[in-house]
Amino acid sequence: MSTEQAIQTYRQDARITDVDALVVKNFSVYYETDTGTVKACDDVSFTLKQGERFALVGESGSGKTTLAMGLMRLTRPPGHIASGSVMLNGRDITTLSDDDMRKARLSDLALVPQGAMNSLNPVMRIEHQIVDGILDHLEEDEPAPTKEELQETVRDLLIRVGLRPGVARLFPHELSGGMKQRVAMAIGISLRPRLIIADEPTSALDVVVQRQIMQTLGRLQEGLDASIMLVGHDMGLVAQFADTIGVMYAGKLVEVGPVEEVFSDPKHPYTRLLIGSLPSLKEKREFLGIPGLPPQLIFLPKGCAFEDRCPSRFEKCAGSVPQKLNIGGRRDVACHLYEGEVKS
Amino acid sequence: MPPVRRRGQVVSTFLELDHVTKTFGSQGMFGSGDVTVAVDDVSLTIDEDEPSITTVAGESGSGKTTLSRLLLGSHVPSGGRMLYRGKDFTKLTRRERRNFRREIQPIFQDPFESYNPFYKVDHVLDAPIKNFKLTSSTREKHQMIEDALEMVGLVPEETLGRFPHQLSGGQRQRIMVARALLLKPRVILADEPVSMVDASLRATILDSIRRLNRDLGISVVYVTHDLTTAYQISDNIIIMYRGTVVEAGTVDEVIPNPQHPYTQLLIESIPQPDPKNRWGSEPPQQDWDTTDTQIAGCRFADRCPAVMDICRTKKPAQYLINKNQLTTCFLHEEKGEMENPDITSTFQIESETIKARPANQ
Numbered sequence: 001m002s003t004e005q006a007i008q009t010y011r012q013d014a015r016i017t018d019v020d021a022l023v024v025k026n027f028s029v030y031y032e033t034d035t036g037t038v039k040a041c042d043d044v045s046f047t048l049k050q051g052e053r054f055a056l057v058g059e060s061g062s063g064k065t066t067l068a069m070g071l072m073r074l075t076r077p078p079g080h081i082a083s084g085s086v087m088l089n090g091r092d093i094t095t096l097s098d099d100d101m102r103k104a105r106l107s108d109l110a111l112v113p114q115g116a117m118n119s120l121n122p123v124m125r126i127e128h129q130i131v132d133g134i135l136d137h138l139e140e141d142e143p144a145p146t147k148e149e150l151q152e153t154v155r156d157l158l159i160r161v162g163l164r165p166g167v168a169r170l171f172p173h174e175l176s177g178g179m180k181q182r183v184a185m186a187i188g189i190s191l192r193p194r195l196i197i198a199d200e201p202t203s204a205l206d207v208v209v210q211r212q213i214m215q216t217l218g219r220l221q222e223g224l225d226a227s228i229m230l231v232g233h234d235m236g237l238v239a240q241f242a243d244t245i246g247v248m249y250a251g252k253l254v255e256v257g258p259v260e261e262v263f264s265d266p267k268h269p270y271t272r273l274l275i276g277s278l279p280s281l282k283e284k285r286e287f288l289g290i291p292g293l294p295p296q297l298i299f300l301p302k303g304c305a306f307e308d309r310c311p312s313r314f315e316k317c318a319g320s321v322p323q324k325l326n327i328g329g330r331r332d333v334a335c336h337l338y339e340g341e342v343k344s
Numbered sequence: 345m346p347p348v349r350r351r352g353q354v355v356s357t358f359l360e361l362d363h364v365t366k367t368f369g370s371q372g373m374f375g376s377g378d379v380t381v382a383v384d385d386v387s388l389t390i391d392e393d394e395p396s397i398t399t400v401a402g403e404s405g406s407g408k409t410t411l412s413r414l415l416l417g418s419h420v421p422s423g424g425r426m427l428y429r430g431k432d433f434t435k436l437t438r439r440e441r442r443n444f445r446r447e448i449q450p451i452f453q454d455p456f457e458s459y460n461p462f463y464k465v466d467h468v469l470d471a472p473i474k475n476f477k478l479t480s481s482t483r484e485k486h487q488m489i490e491d492a493l494e495m496v497g498l499v500p501e502e503t504l505g506r507f508p509h510q511l512s513g514g515q516r517q518r519i520m521v522a523r524a525l526l527l528k529p530r531v532i533l534a535d536e537p538v539s540m541v542d543a544s545l546r547a548t549i550l551d552s553i554r555r556l557n558r559d560l561g562i563s564v565v566y567v568t569h570d571l572t573t574a575y576q577i578s579d580n581i582i583i584m585y586r587g588t589v590v591e592a593g594t595v596d597e598v599i600p601n602p603q604h605p606y607t608q609l610l611i612e613s614i615p616q617p618d619p620k621n622r623w624g625s626e627p628p629q630q631d632w633d634t635t636d637t638q639i640a641g642c643r644f645a646d647r648c649p650a651v652m653d654i655c656r657t658k659k660p661a662q663y664l665i666n667k668n669q670l671t672t673c674f675l676h677e678e679k680g681e682m683e684n685p686d687i688t689s690t691f692q693i694e695s696e697t698i699k700a701r702p703a704n705q
Binding site for chain 2: 177
């Protein structure tokens, strides 16, 4: 093991505690449409430890963003949270009043959106956008901070995300994609949240900037002692960054487990194909895609949603939806193949 | 312009860039004084007799899109010459220019924005036939469209007559490849064709692009920042940084043995899908505050881990590492400056390329 790796393992162990930061149970978000109910996120359960980096991966339309928005309670009609509970540091946020939820966002759980896209206001200077959230979250009896204090806070936040303080006076169009993403992170951490949800934070950026952003995010997380939920579809990024991975397919969480174990021994056939389809720099070979397309979420089959694309399907797969099974340690998989293993 | 002689072989050139520079902004009376040198002194050739897949790679702002727009003729060089079949690009007749427009076809990044959502997808396939008057018979037109669709692995009955929103991103992007094919181009220029498409669908698009090259003998210029797919499909690669070519050669030389510190950083930063092999420490950020014209030496000097005094004061030349690889880095100064400024002279010629490739599927 190289020194770099040793340091990493040590830091990883020091970072993750045994405290449950986020417990999601049977969480479902449905969209009601004229043609029927779209189960975009269906019966999802998982646990995130304090300090852990959890990555949620899946193709577009698999429900990963729906899940992330649902956890923030930012689902818009016709979508609604159909069932389930979300315990964040011991508090069920699905039962909070709208006002309390508004307060909880940013201070307890913060969203870092795709900053390079349209999440910043084009006609506001960066400093005002950062300060906006801070002022909005002041308690009624709390005295408003002075201009100097706010400037100091903005300065401090910008330095922490790796920007020079002068950026405060700029407008979003004066920044590069990577700088905008850093601003989005600065806003996200401004109230020291316990959970950071990062939705494809680097999807529009190139590799070197992507690496810098992810490493900055990791450093910020360590400073805040927060947990991170990373939403994305880049398996490479997940392997580099996360401790735990959750794979979504057609609105369901089909596999959860520690990153090393899932990459070295994927259990669900979908995860296996997903990892197998990654092009490599080590050898040249023919591209392996996953044949077929994911099902439409409005017309889900009676059995497993992956059945028609699955190379290991058998009779049972078309008949019933596989339930989540624990196959030892922190590894869960929802596939009929492993039912025998669990019983024995 | 006589044919270029390269490694003893005479080949006709389709397109030639001769010390081309492209700058934006001006220092003149109304200019703000900020000049961006998007492409700095690049010489290269695209041959039609040696169809190959060439990747142009680099981060945002490296000039790779400007270079591809120059090749498409939608930017005019600020310095240097561009030659189309040996003739200066600015002196082309209408007919020659029209021919040029047919022979080089682009495929763009976003398979959503290249369509008009109110028209059926047939429209993007009809339009080029009409504009270039490829045929006047309806039956022949249908035949051409169907052939082009089949060539990229689409079933015409399942594709035609639909609206863009009824098709997946992968299908839409393949229709764009089919559209380009209709015009029987000599060169296809694909600017980030798969970056907006899901990983599981990338394979099919890249595969259809590769087939164009192998089966139809079309040269492909693949513009990307994704070195992994570049390595998988291309023969040659050009790495750009802030407008300059920092390294070029065959992928089999450049990717396994990158010589320029920037290429090394780029390859190191690719998120490998291997949790046991993680990134090292955070690399330094680019300093966008110094404008291009303020940099006297190497543009990468401020971020380079191996920077020397000379890097800050003098511009590096192109040094030849071996016959298939060049770099512009003073670390390799002892190898000697290249005589031929054409970076494509390090590329593999076709006969070698075919031997090196795996057999057709």
